[in-house]
Amino acid sequence: MxxxxxxxxxxxxxxLVVVWGLVYVGVFPRGLGDSNGMWIILLSLLLSAPISFVVLRKERDRASVQVVQRVDRMKADLEANRSQEDSVDEAARTQA
Known part of the structure; x- marks a missing residue:
């Protein structure tokens, strides 16, 4: 993960580095007033999202498998705790 x-x-x-360079050279507009930094960050986010989606597909699949394994392990632990509590409760009722 x-x-x-x-x-x-x-x-x-x-x-971010590429967009900053292109804005500095003048390929992309500089933004309005003092918004140059925000413009560069937003444009970088806009460009990096689809690149990450395509390039990191295998890595994202690996991460999702790890998350599913953790969730399954936690569900199994919760079920084991429930059954343990039920058996203790049954034993207490039979003794009474």
Missing amino acids: LRYTLKRLGIFVGC
């Missing part, structure tokens, strides 16, 4: 996050952050930073 951390690997996916770091790769996605790397793609964003790469887009």
